Amino acid sequence: MKMAVHNGVFHADEVFGVALMETIEPDLQVIRTRDEAVIAECDIVADVGGGKYDHHQADKVLREDGIPYCAFGLLWRDYGKQFTKIICPSLNEVESEEVAYKVSMDFITQIDASDNGVTLNTYESPVTTLSQIISSYMPLQSENKDVDRAFFEAVAFAKRLLQRVVRQYGEYYDNLRYMKEALNTQDVKNTHILILEGAVKWKDILLELDKEEDVLFVVFEDLTGSWRVQTVPKEENSFDARKDLPKPWASLRSEELSALTGVEGCIFCHPNLFIAGNETKEGALAMAHLAVQA
Structure with a gap:
Protein backbone atom coordinates (compact mmCIF):
# COMPACT_ATOMS: atom_id res chain seq x y z
CA MET A 1 0.00 0.00 0.00
CA ASP A 174 -5.87 -8.53 31.45
CA ASN A 175 -5.51 -7.33 35.04
CA LEU A 176 -9.28 -7.36 35.48
CA ARG A 177 -9.50 -11.02 34.43
CA TYR A 178 -6.57 -11.91 36.69
CA MET A 179 -8.05 -10.08 39.68
CA LYS A 180 -11.46 -11.71 39.26
CA GLU A 181 -9.85 -15.15 39.29
CA ALA A 182 -7.69 -14.28 42.31
CA LEU A 183 -10.67 -13.05 44.31
CA ASN A 184 -12.71 -16.12 43.37
CA THR A 185 -10.00 -18.64 44.26
CA GLN A 186 -8.60 -17.11 47.48
CA ASP A 187 -10.36 -17.05 50.85
CA VAL A 188 -10.28 -13.28 51.24
CA LYS A 189 -13.41 -13.22 53.41
CA ASN A 190 -11.55 -14.98 56.20
CA THR A 191 -7.92 -13.96 55.63
CA HIS A 192 -8.59 -10.35 54.48
CA ILE A 193 -5.44 -10.75 52.35
CA LEU A 194 -5.17 -10.92 48.55
CA ILE A 195 -2.00 -12.44 47.07
CA LEU A 196 -0.95 -11.35 43.59
CA GLU A 197 1.85 -12.96 41.62
CA GLY A 198 3.62 -10.01 40.02
CA ALA A 199 3.27 -6.23 40.04
CA VAL A 200 -0.36 -5.98 38.89
CA LYS A 201 -2.09 -2.59 38.78
CA TRP A 202 -4.75 -3.64 41.25
CA LYS A 203 -6.06 -0.64 43.21
CA ASP A 204 -8.88 0.64 40.99
CA ILE A 205 -9.90 -2.87 39.96
CA LEU A 206 -10.01 -4.11 43.56
CA LEU A 207 -12.18 -1.18 44.63
CA GLU A 208 -14.47 -1.98 41.71
CA LEU A 209 -14.75 -5.70 42.52
CA ASP A 210 -14.45 -5.89 46.32
CA LYS A 211 -17.65 -4.06 47.24
CA GLU A 212 -17.88 -5.79 50.64
CA GLU A 213 -14.36 -4.56 51.52
CA ASP A 214 -13.11 -8.01 52.50
CA VAL A 215 -9.53 -7.30 51.44
CA LEU A 216 -7.52 -5.20 53.89
CA PHE A 217 -4.00 -5.92 52.58
CA VAL A 218 -2.54 -6.94 49.24
CA VAL A 219 0.64 -8.99 49.04
CA PHE A 220 2.48 -8.83 45.69
CA GLU A 221 5.88 -9.24 44.10
CA ASP A 222 7.62 -5.97 43.34
CA LEU A 223 9.48 -5.24 40.11
CA THR A 224 12.74 -5.69 42.03
CA GLY A 225 11.85 -9.28 42.95
CA SER A 226 11.15 -8.59 46.63
CA TRP A 227 7.62 -8.68 48.06
CA ARG A 228 5.31 -5.97 49.37
CA VAL A 229 2.39 -5.68 51.78
CA GLN A 230 0.16 -2.74 50.89
CA THR A 231 -2.99 -1.29 52.40
CA VAL A 232 -6.20 -0.93 50.41
CA PRO A 233 -7.52 2.65 50.10
CA LYS A 234 -11.10 3.32 51.14
CA GLU A 235 -11.82 4.89 47.76
CA GLU A 236 -10.07 5.89 44.55
CA ASN A 237 -7.33 8.54 44.96
CA SER A 238 -7.71 8.41 48.75
CA PHE A 239 -4.85 8.14 51.24
CA ASP A 240 -7.19 6.77 53.91
CA ALA A 241 -6.86 2.98 54.14
CA ARG A 242 -9.39 0.35 55.14
CA LYS A 243 -6.79 -0.56 57.75
CA ASP A 244 -3.27 0.79 58.30
CA LEU A 245 -0.20 -1.28 58.98
CA PRO A 246 0.62 -1.49 62.73
CA LYS A 247 1.81 1.85 64.15
CA PRO A 248 4.94 0.42 65.86
CA TRP A 249 6.27 -0.58 62.41
CA ALA A 250 6.46 3.00 61.12
CA SER A 251 9.86 3.94 59.62
CA LEU A 252 11.56 0.74 60.83
CA ARG A 253 13.96 -1.08 58.52
CA SER A 254 15.76 -4.41 58.14
CA GLU A 255 16.87 -6.11 61.38
CA GLU A 256 14.98 -3.67 63.59
CA LEU A 257 11.68 -4.40 61.82
CA SER A 258 12.38 -8.15 61.74
CA ALA A 259 13.11 -8.12 65.48
CA LEU A 260 9.86 -6.31 66.26
CA THR A 261 7.65 -8.49 64.03
CA GLY A 262 9.46 -11.77 64.52
CA VAL A 263 9.49 -12.19 60.72
CA GLU A 264 12.79 -12.73 58.94
CA GLY A 265 13.72 -10.77 55.83
CA CYS A 266 11.89 -7.53 56.59
CA ILE A 267 13.10 -4.62 54.44
CA PHE A 268 11.15 -1.54 55.51
CA CYS A 269 7.84 -0.06 56.58
CA HIS A 270 6.79 3.34 55.25
CA PRO A 271 6.31 6.01 57.94
CA ASN A 272 2.77 6.59 56.67
CA LEU A 273 1.98 2.90 57.25
CA PHE A 274 0.61 2.12 53.79
CA ILE A 275 3.32 -0.23 52.49
CA ALA A 276 6.02 -2.54 53.85
CA GLY A 277 8.51 -4.89 52.24
CA ASN A 278 10.06 -8.31 52.75
CA GLU A 279 12.62 -10.33 50.86
CA THR A 280 10.26 -13.28 50.32
CA LYS A 281 6.62 -14.04 49.61
CA GLU A 282 6.37 -16.05 52.83
CA GLY A 283 7.78 -13.16 54.85
CA ALA A 284 5.43 -10.61 53.29
CA LEU A 285 2.46 -12.90 53.88
CA ALA A 286 3.47 -13.35 57.55
CA MET A 287 3.63 -9.56 57.91
CA ALA A 288 0.18 -9.23 56.33
CA HIS A 289 -1.30 -11.73 58.79
CA LEU A 290 0.21 -9.77 61.69
CA ALA A 291 -1.27 -6.55 60.28
CA VAL A 292 -4.74 -8.12 60.02
CA GLN A 293 -4.55 -9.29 63.63
CA ALA A 294 -3.14 -6.04 65.03
Whole structure:
Protein backbone atom coordinates (compact mmCIF):
# COMPACT_ATOMS: atom_id res chain seq x y z
CA MET A 1 0.00 0.00 0.00
CA LYS A 2 1.01 3.60 -0.63
CA MET A 3 0.25 6.44 1.76
CA ALA A 4 0.64 10.12 0.95
CA VAL A 5 1.17 12.94 3.45
CA HIS A 6 2.33 16.47 2.72
CA ASN A 7 6.03 17.34 2.51
CA GLY A 8 7.81 20.27 4.19
CA VAL A 9 7.29 21.11 7.86
CA PHE A 10 5.70 18.20 9.74
CA HIS A 11 3.46 18.05 12.80
CA ALA A 12 2.18 15.48 15.28
CA ASP A 13 -0.92 15.02 13.12
CA GLU A 14 0.59 13.29 10.09
CA VAL A 15 3.49 11.83 12.11
CA PHE A 16 1.12 9.84 14.31
CA GLY A 17 -1.09 9.07 11.31
CA VAL A 18 1.84 7.38 9.60
CA ALA A 19 2.83 5.62 12.84
CA LEU A 20 -0.71 4.22 13.03
CA MET A 21 -0.82 2.97 9.46
CA GLU A 22 2.72 1.57 9.46
CA THR A 23 1.75 -0.63 12.40
CA ILE A 24 -1.27 -1.94 10.50
CA GLU A 25 0.59 -2.23 7.18
CA PRO A 26 4.29 -2.98 7.93
CA ASP A 27 5.19 -2.78 4.21
CA LEU A 28 3.46 0.58 3.78
CA GLN A 29 5.22 2.94 1.38
CA VAL A 30 4.98 6.51 2.69
CA ILE A 31 5.35 9.38 0.22
CA ARG A 32 5.68 12.98 1.39
CA THR A 33 4.36 15.12 -1.45
CA ARG A 34 1.85 17.71 -2.60
CA ASP A 35 1.96 16.52 -6.20
CA GLU A 36 -1.66 15.78 -7.12
CA ALA A 37 -0.67 13.17 -9.70
CA VAL A 38 1.36 11.23 -7.12
CA ILE A 39 -1.38 11.63 -4.53
CA ALA A 40 -3.93 10.16 -6.94
CA GLU A 41 -1.94 6.93 -7.11
CA CYS A 42 -1.90 6.39 -3.32
CA ASP A 43 -4.23 4.09 -1.39
CA ILE A 44 -4.40 6.34 1.68
CA VAL A 45 -4.02 10.12 1.67
CA ALA A 46 -3.87 12.02 4.95
CA ASP A 47 -3.53 15.71 5.86
CA VAL A 48 -3.32 16.69 2.20
CA GLY A 49 -5.34 16.39 -1.00
CA GLY A 50 -8.76 17.36 0.35
CA GLY A 51 -9.99 13.79 0.75
CA LYS A 52 -11.48 11.70 3.56
CA TYR A 53 -8.46 12.05 5.86
CA ASP A 54 -7.72 15.71 5.22
CA HIS A 55 -9.09 18.19 7.75
CA HIS A 56 -8.35 21.50 6.07
CA GLN A 57 -11.80 21.94 4.57
CA ALA A 58 -14.16 24.61 5.88
CA ASP A 59 -16.74 22.03 6.98
CA LYS A 60 -14.52 20.15 9.43
CA VAL A 61 -15.70 16.86 10.91
CA LEU A 62 -16.24 17.31 14.66
CA ARG A 63 -15.62 14.87 17.48
CA GLU A 64 -18.39 14.26 20.01
CA ASP A 65 -16.73 16.83 22.32
CA GLY A 66 -16.90 19.47 19.59
CA ILE A 67 -13.18 19.52 18.79
CA PRO A 68 -12.48 19.11 15.06
CA TYR A 69 -10.72 15.95 13.99
CA CYS A 70 -7.23 16.25 12.56
CA ALA A 71 -6.02 13.70 9.99
CA PHE A 72 -4.71 11.39 12.72
CA GLY A 73 -8.01 11.57 14.58
CA LEU A 74 -9.90 10.69 11.41
CA LEU A 75 -7.58 7.76 10.73
CA TRP A 76 -7.92 6.55 14.33
CA ARG A 77 -11.72 6.72 14.04
CA ASP A 78 -11.55 4.18 11.19
CA TYR A 79 -8.46 2.15 12.10
CA GLY A 80 -8.06 2.56 15.87
CA LYS A 81 -9.86 -0.66 16.77
CA GLN A 82 -7.81 -2.61 14.23
CA PHE A 83 -4.60 -1.12 15.64
CA THR A 84 -5.71 -2.01 19.18
CA LYS A 85 -6.39 -5.64 18.23
CA ILE A 86 -2.89 -5.92 16.73
CA ILE A 87 -1.20 -4.47 19.81
CA CYS A 88 -3.45 -6.22 22.37
CA PRO A 89 -4.50 -9.55 20.81
CA SER A 90 -5.90 -10.86 24.12
CA LEU A 91 -8.77 -8.34 24.03
CA ASN A 92 -12.18 -9.29 22.72
CA GLU A 93 -14.23 -7.15 20.33
CA VAL A 94 -15.92 -5.06 23.02
CA GLU A 95 -12.69 -4.50 24.94
CA SER A 96 -10.84 -3.46 21.77
CA GLU A 97 -13.61 -0.97 21.03
CA GLU A 98 -13.42 0.45 24.55
CA VAL A 99 -9.62 0.79 24.47
CA ALA A 100 -9.74 2.53 21.08
CA TYR A 101 -12.34 4.95 22.45
CA LYS A 102 -10.36 5.70 25.62
CA VAL A 103 -7.19 6.34 23.61
CA SER A 104 -9.15 8.69 21.36
CA MET A 105 -10.53 10.67 24.29
CA ASP A 106 -7.49 10.69 26.59
CA PHE A 107 -4.59 10.79 24.13
CA ILE A 108 -5.64 11.83 20.64
CA THR A 109 -7.78 14.77 21.81
CA GLN A 110 -4.64 16.85 22.40
CA ILE A 111 -3.38 16.25 18.85
CA ASP A 112 -6.78 16.92 17.27
CA ALA A 113 -7.04 20.16 19.22
CA SER A 114 -3.51 21.37 18.61
CA ASP A 115 -3.61 20.81 14.86
CA ASN A 116 -6.91 22.67 14.59
CA GLY A 117 -5.91 25.66 16.72
CA VAL A 118 -8.04 24.72 19.73
CA THR A 119 -6.43 25.70 23.04
CA LEU A 120 -6.44 23.05 25.75
CA ASN A 121 -3.43 24.36 27.70
CA THR A 122 -4.92 26.89 30.12
CA TYR A 123 -2.02 27.20 32.56
CA GLU A 124 -0.49 30.66 32.97
CA SER A 125 2.90 29.10 32.28
CA PRO A 126 2.18 26.71 29.36
CA VAL A 127 3.63 23.21 29.65
CA THR A 128 5.29 21.39 26.78
CA THR A 129 2.74 19.52 24.66
CA LEU A 130 3.08 16.32 22.69
CA SER A 131 2.72 18.31 19.47
CA GLN A 132 5.68 20.47 20.49
CA ILE A 133 7.74 17.35 21.24
CA ILE A 134 7.08 16.07 17.72
CA SER A 135 7.95 19.48 16.27
CA SER A 136 11.30 19.28 18.10
CA TYR A 137 12.28 16.58 15.61
CA MET A 138 12.36 19.21 12.83
CA PRO A 139 15.99 19.81 11.77
CA LEU A 140 17.71 22.63 13.65
CA GLN A 141 19.54 25.35 11.75
CA SER A 142 22.82 23.98 13.11
CA GLU A 143 22.07 20.49 11.78
CA ASN A 144 22.79 19.18 8.34
CA LYS A 145 19.78 16.88 8.27
CA ASP A 146 17.19 16.11 5.62
CA VAL A 147 13.58 16.94 6.60
CA ASP A 148 12.30 13.57 5.37
CA ARG A 149 14.87 11.77 7.52
CA ALA A 150 13.79 13.82 10.54
CA PHE A 151 10.15 13.04 9.76
CA PHE A 152 10.69 9.29 9.88
CA GLU A 153 12.71 9.63 13.10
CA ALA A 154 9.64 11.33 14.58
CA VAL A 155 7.42 8.55 13.20
CA ALA A 156 9.57 5.90 14.90
CA PHE A 157 9.16 7.72 18.22
CA ALA A 158 5.42 8.18 17.70
CA LYS A 159 4.96 4.51 16.81
CA ARG A 160 6.64 3.34 20.01
CA LEU A 161 4.64 5.80 22.11
CA LEU A 162 1.28 5.02 20.51
CA GLN A 163 1.80 1.28 20.85
CA ARG A 164 2.76 1.68 24.50
CA VAL A 165 -0.24 3.87 25.28
CA VAL A 166 -2.57 1.28 23.76
CA ARG A 167 -0.84 -1.56 25.65
CA GLN A 168 -1.26 0.41 28.87
CA TYR A 169 -5.00 0.74 28.35
CA GLY A 170 -5.34 -2.83 27.13
CA GLU A 171 -3.50 -4.20 30.16
CA TYR A 172 -6.41 -3.11 32.34
CA TYR A 173 -8.58 -5.91 30.93
CA ASP A 174 -5.87 -8.53 31.45
CA ASN A 175 -5.51 -7.33 35.04
CA LEU A 176 -9.28 -7.36 35.48
CA ARG A 177 -9.50 -11.02 34.43
CA TYR A 178 -6.57 -11.91 36.69
CA MET A 179 -8.05 -10.08 39.68
CA LYS A 180 -11.46 -11.71 39.26
CA GLU A 181 -9.85 -15.15 39.29
CA ALA A 182 -7.69 -14.28 42.31
CA LEU A 183 -10.67 -13.05 44.31
CA ASN A 184 -12.71 -16.12 43.37
CA THR A 185 -10.00 -18.64 44.26
CA GLN A 186 -8.60 -17.11 47.48
CA ASP A 187 -10.36 -17.05 50.85
CA VAL A 188 -10.28 -13.28 51.24
CA LYS A 189 -13.41 -13.22 53.41
CA ASN A 190 -11.55 -14.98 56.20
CA THR A 191 -7.92 -13.96 55.63
CA HIS A 192 -8.59 -10.35 54.48
CA ILE A 193 -5.44 -10.75 52.35
CA LEU A 194 -5.17 -10.92 48.55
CA ILE A 195 -2.00 -12.44 47.07
CA LEU A 196 -0.95 -11.35 43.59
CA GLU A 197 1.85 -12.96 41.62
CA GLY A 198 3.62 -10.01 40.02
CA ALA A 199 3.27 -6.23 40.04
CA VAL A 200 -0.36 -5.98 38.89
CA LYS A 201 -2.09 -2.59 38.78
CA TRP A 202 -4.75 -3.64 41.25
CA LYS A 203 -6.06 -0.64 43.21
CA ASP A 204 -8.88 0.64 40.99
CA ILE A 205 -9.90 -2.87 39.96
CA LEU A 206 -10.01 -4.11 43.56
CA LEU A 207 -12.18 -1.18 44.63
CA GLU A 208 -14.47 -1.98 41.71
CA LEU A 209 -14.75 -5.70 42.52
CA ASP A 210 -14.45 -5.89 46.32
CA LYS A 211 -17.65 -4.06 47.24
CA GLU A 212 -17.88 -5.79 50.64
CA GLU A 213 -14.36 -4.56 51.52
CA ASP A 214 -13.11 -8.01 52.50
CA VAL A 215 -9.53 -7.30 51.44
CA LEU A 216 -7.52 -5.20 53.89
CA PHE A 217 -4.00 -5.92 52.58
CA VAL A 218 -2.54 -6.94 49.24
CA VAL A 219 0.64 -8.99 49.04
CA PHE A 220 2.48 -8.83 45.69
CA GLU A 221 5.88 -9.24 44.10
CA ASP A 222 7.62 -5.97 43.34
CA LEU A 223 9.48 -5.24 40.11
CA THR A 224 12.74 -5.69 42.03
CA GLY A 225 11.85 -9.28 42.95
CA SER A 226 11.15 -8.59 46.63
CA TRP A 227 7.62 -8.68 48.06
CA ARG A 228 5.31 -5.97 49.37
CA VAL A 229 2.39 -5.68 51.78
CA GLN A 230 0.16 -2.74 50.89
CA THR A 231 -2.99 -1.29 52.40
CA VAL A 232 -6.20 -0.93 50.41
CA PRO A 233 -7.52 2.65 50.10
CA LYS A 234 -11.10 3.32 51.14
CA GLU A 235 -11.82 4.89 47.76
CA GLU A 236 -10.07 5.89 44.55
CA ASN A 237 -7.33 8.54 44.96
CA SER A 238 -7.71 8.41 48.75
CA PHE A 239 -4.85 8.14 51.24
CA ASP A 240 -7.19 6.77 53.91
CA ALA A 241 -6.86 2.98 54.14
CA ARG A 242 -9.39 0.35 55.14
CA LYS A 243 -6.79 -0.56 57.75
CA ASP A 244 -3.27 0.79 58.30
CA LEU A 245 -0.20 -1.28 58.98
CA PRO A 246 0.62 -1.49 62.73
CA LYS A 247 1.81 1.85 64.15
CA PRO A 248 4.94 0.42 65.86
CA TRP A 249 6.27 -0.58 62.41
CA ALA A 250 6.46 3.00 61.12
CA SER A 251 9.86 3.94 59.62
CA LEU A 252 11.56 0.74 60.83
CA ARG A 253 13.96 -1.08 58.52
CA SER A 254 15.76 -4.41 58.14
CA GLU A 255 16.87 -6.11 61.38
CA GLU A 256 14.98 -3.67 63.59
CA LEU A 257 11.68 -4.40 61.82
CA SER A 258 12.38 -8.15 61.74
CA ALA A 259 13.11 -8.12 65.48
CA LEU A 260 9.86 -6.31 66.26
CA THR A 261 7.65 -8.49 64.03
CA GLY A 262 9.46 -11.77 64.52
CA VAL A 263 9.49 -12.19 60.72
CA GLU A 264 12.79 -12.73 58.94
CA GLY A 265 13.72 -10.77 55.83
CA CYS A 266 11.89 -7.53 56.59
CA ILE A 267 13.10 -4.62 54.44
CA PHE A 268 11.15 -1.54 55.51
CA CYS A 269 7.84 -0.06 56.58
CA HIS A 270 6.79 3.34 55.25
CA PRO A 271 6.31 6.01 57.94
CA ASN A 272 2.77 6.59 56.67
CA LEU A 273 1.98 2.90 57.25
CA PHE A 274 0.61 2.12 53.79
CA ILE A 275 3.32 -0.23 52.49
CA ALA A 276 6.02 -2.54 53.85
CA GLY A 277 8.51 -4.89 52.24
CA ASN A 278 10.06 -8.31 52.75
CA GLU A 279 12.62 -10.33 50.86
CA THR A 280 10.26 -13.28 50.32
CA LYS A 281 6.62 -14.04 49.61
CA GLU A 282 6.37 -16.05 52.83
CA GLY A 283 7.78 -13.16 54.85
CA ALA A 284 5.43 -10.61 53.29
CA LEU A 285 2.46 -12.90 53.88
CA ALA A 286 3.47 -13.35 57.55
CA MET A 287 3.63 -9.56 57.91
CA ALA A 288 0.18 -9.23 56.33
CA HIS A 289 -1.30 -11.73 58.79
CA LEU A 290 0.21 -9.77 61.69
CA ALA A 291 -1.27 -6.55 60.28
CA VAL A 292 -4.74 -8.12 60.02
CA GLN A 293 -4.55 -9.29 63.63
CA ALA A 294 -3.14 -6.04 65.03
